[in-house]
Amino acid sequence: MKRLLGVALGVLTAIGGFLDIGDLVTNAVVGSRFGLSLAWVVVVGVVGICLFAQMSGRVAAVSGRATFEIIRERLGARAAGANLAASFAINILTLTAEVGGIALALQLASSVDPRLWMPVAALAVWLVLWRVKFSIMENVTGLLGLTLVVFAVALFQLGPDWGELAQQATTLAPSGTETWPSYWYYAIALFGAAMTPYEVFFFSSGAVEERWTAKDVGQSRINVLVGFPFGGVLSIAIAACAAVVFLPRAIEVSSLSQIVLPVALAGGKLALAVVIVGIVAATFGAALETSLSSGYTLAQFMGWSWGKFRRPAQAARFHLTMIVALLVGLSILMTSVDPVKVTEISVVFSAIALPLTYLPILVVANDPEYMGTHVNGRATNALALVYLVIIVAASAAAIPLMIATGAGA
Amino acid sequence: MILSDLLDQPVREADGTPVGYVIDVRFVLDGPPVGPLATPRVHGVLVSPRTGSSFMGYERVDVRSPALLARWFAWRHRGTFLVHWQDVAAIDEDGVTLARDARRWAPGYERPAPA
Numbered sequence: 473m474k475r476l477l478g479v480a481l482g483v484l485t486a487i488g489g490f491l492d493i494g495d496l497v498t499n500a501v502v503g504s505r506f507g508l509s510l511a512w513v514v515v516v517g518v519v520g521i522c523l524f525a526q527m528s529g530r531v532a533a534v535s536g537r538a539t540f541e542i543i544r545e546r547l548g549a550r551a552a553g554a555n556l557a558a559s560f561a562i563n564i565l566t567l568t569a570e571v572g573g574i575a576l577a578l579q580l581a582s583s584v585d586p587r588l589w590m591p592v593a594a595l596a597v598w599l600v601l602w603r604v605k606f607s608i609m610e611n612v613t614g615l616l617g618l619t620l621v622v623f624a625v626a627l628f629q630l631g632p633d634w635g636e637l638a639q640q641a642t643t644l645a646p647s648g649t650e651t652w653p654s655y656w657y658y659a660i661a662l663f664g665a666a667m668t669p670y671e672v673f674f675f676s677s678g679a680v681e682e683r684w685t686a687k688d689v690g691q692s693r694i695n696v697l698v699g700f701p702f703g704g705v706l707s708i709a710i711a712a713c714a715a716v717v718f719l720p721r722a723i724e725v726s727s728l729s730q731i732v733l734p735v736a737l738a739g740g741k742l743a744l745a746v747v748i749v750g751i752v753a754a755t756f757g758a759a760l761e762t763s764l765s766s767g768y769t770l771a772q773f774m775g776w777s778w779g780k781f782r783r784p785a786q787a788a789r790f791h792l793t794m795i796v797a798l799l800v801g802l803s804i805l806m807t808s809v810d811p812v813k814v815t816e817i818s819v820v821f822s823a824i825a826l827p828l829t830y831l832p833i834l835v836v837a838n839d840p841e842y843m844g845t846h847v848n849g850r851a852t853n854a855l856a857l858v859y860l861v862i863i864v865a866a867s868a869a870a871i872p873l874m875i876a877t878g879a880g881a
Numbered sequence: 882m883i884l885s886d887l888l889d890q891p892v893r894e895a896d897g898t899p900v901g902y903v904i905d906v907r908f909v910l911d912g913p914p915v916g917p918l919a920t921p922r923v924h925g926v927l928v929s930p931r932t933g934s935s936f937m938g939y940e941r942v943d944v945r946s947p948a949l950l951a952r953w954f955a956w957r958h959r960g961t962f963l964v965h966w967q968d969v970a971a972i973d974e975d976g977v978t979l980a981r982d983a984r985r986w987a988p989g990y991e992r993p994a995p996a
Contacts, residue, residue: 546937548888835937838946853947860950 479694485614486699491706492758493573494566494665494822496751497815499707500731502658503714504724507640507647511708513659517666518704520859522696524667524830525675527837527848527856529692532679535842539676540772543832555828556773560766562825563670565818567762568801571597572811573755576728581748587806594802597759601794606681606780613757619750622735622743624709629738632716640715648722657873657880660866661816664823666704667863670758672829673765677772681779686846713738727812766797817879824870826863834860882972891976892928892964894983901930903977905940907963907990926969926977927988929961936961940988961988 502510532538537545540559544552574597575589582589600609640647646655684692713734714725725731732751736744764780771778771790778790805811834856837848848856874880890903905927912920927940938944939954940961968983 549885550889832937834947835939835950838950839938839944841938841941848946850946857947857949 479691481611482691482695483699483702484618485611486695487702487706488614488617488620488753489610489757489761490700490703491617491620491754492566492668493569493755493811493815494668494819495703495707496573496710496728496731496754497725497812498658498661498665498819499710500714500725501816502662503711504718504730505650506655506658507715507719508637508708508712509640509643509645509647510655510659510662511641511711512644513662514666514704514707514711516862517663518700518707519855520663520862521667521671522700523852523855523859524672524833525700526693526696527852528672528676528833529679529684529696530689530846531833531837531842532676533684533689533692534686534844534846535836536680537842538680538768538772539673539829539833540769542836543829544773546832546835552773556769558825558828559669559673560769562818562821563673563762563766563769564797564800564804565814565821566668566670567759567766567797568804569811569815569818570755570759570762571798571801572805572814573728574752574759575805576811577748577751577755580729580732581745581752586811587808590802590805593756593759594798597756597763598795598798600760601763601780602784602791606678609760609780610678610757613753613760616753617750617757619746620706620754622739622746622750623706623713626735626738626743626747627709627712627716630713630716630734632712637712637715651877653873654877654880656869657820657877660823660870660873661819661880663862663866664819664821664826664870666707667826668819668822669825669829670762670765670822672833673768674761676833677764677768677779681781683781689846763794763798767791767794820870820874820879823866825867827860827867830860830863887926887972887977890972892926893976893978895970895979895981900979901928901960902932903927904929904932904958904961905936923966925963925965925986927961927963929958931957931960936988941990958988962986963988 528539531542540556543555547555571590571593572586574593575586578584578589578593579586646652679692710731714731717734717737718725718730728751732744732747735747767790768778770793771787776789777787779787784791804814836842838853840847884906887903887906892900892903894900903926907924907927908921909924910919910921912922936958937954939951945951962985964979964983964985968980969977970980971978
């Protein structure tokens with residue numbers, strides 16, 4: 473019974489933890505401009521993150537080594553250092569977007585200017601990182617994030633023309649005045665939103681934090697393979713809500729208030745309150761995960777002691793890194809940059825950085841010296857190679873498309 | 882000397898002909914035990930004619946999957962050879978110089994079967 477509860481909790485937090493500001497913004501923007509014609513990318517992204525998280529979780533559980541320890545070991549100090557610089561910078565960008573997301577959601581609830589909320593949000597994130605136990609932190613934000621299910625409920629209450637939505641989802645082409653380059657640009661953005669690298673840093677280091685062993689591989693597989701697809705369904709529901717409300721009126725989503733508008737239209741004040749709780753939980757959870765990831769990556773590269781299972785005094789540089797990362801993110805936000813814009817950029821850069829972490833994990837997941845009998849099977853490797861091609865192609869195409877489309881404008 | 886003094890260094894033959902770069906250093910654990918491990922001893926250096934990047938572990942002959950990656954790394958480092966440490970004549974700022982009669986060994990190595 474206790475085991476069953478453990479599995480249920482793991483799956484539920486995986487669903488609630490899947491969505492972050494990147495998924496919210498990108499899916500809503502894409503829904504309002506392209507309808508469901510890019511929903512297939514969410515499916516590709518979810519399968520990809522399942523594969524990637526499952527591999528890195530298994531590597532961490534069996535070998536006891538987290539992602540950046542492996543990258544440093546396999547690539548050597550110099551190449552791994554370049555890798556770290558890129559991954560770390562993009563992680564800070566994501567952290568910035570998440571903290572901005574918390575502030576925007578609190579603004580919706582309070583009408584207080586987000587720049588007043590941002591320092592409060594960053595302080596709250598730091599306090600949780602400093603004081604709260606890893607498992608409590610994960611479970612609370614994950615379970616509260618489940619309230620984002622209200623997007624799926626709202627979609628039904630909006631009473632959409634399901635045939636029309638199905639038609640959009642099966643027409644894999646830009647509609648109306650949209651062009652092919654911007655279609656592919658947003659395809660990459662959606663892919664990057666579903667497969668953000670921090671999720672993998674966090675997932676593998678979390679496995680070490682929670683002291684997984686080879687025995688826990690099965691449980692983690694269930695969490696990922698059940699939880700993430702449900703998270704993907706919620707992503708598509710967000711896009712569908714935007715497609716129903718905004719696409720026919722040719723309104724392009726550019727703010728968080730627009731993202732929640734379909735929910736407010738369908739369910740009124742109560743639904744709006746629920747969705748705000750969900751967004752705060754999702755962005756807060758992701759802000760914790762990205763802060764931790766900045767500490768994990770740097771500490772693992774440098775060989776510092778790391779982890780929330782150690783007291784701050786025993787992992788001082790790890791905690792200091794997180795504080796500095798939060799302060800850097802906060803300073804970026806204080807320039808009055810639009811957090812929604814930061815988010816849009818961060819998901820694309822996430823896609824660009826993905827091969828840097830994917831390839832070393834794939835190599836080590838095949839190394840019998842680390843993995844013993846838990847090396848990748850043939851089917852996993854076949855899928856992993858297909859994704860290697862997709863990930864490298866998306867990474868290579870992102871910058872040219874960004875220039876060609878003026879970042880999707 | 883630390884590992885970074887060796888890795889990525891250009892390698893020359895005794896007469897100065899460049900032959901490649903150090904891409905890896907191989908150790909043997911056969912010394913007297915220090916703590917849980919035997920004292921490591923440098924066995925030799927792996928020299929690749931092309932790049933300073935590593936083999937990502939695919940020099941071990943029993944690591945073959947995923948097949949495409951294994952082949953790619955083998956192809957990228959074709960012509961890689963192992964030089965025993967006693968055949969390394971000098972190491973200075975300009976790189977590594979091999980002894981006059983340095984023998985080139987095959988880079989692959991078999992992991993001992995797990996006990």
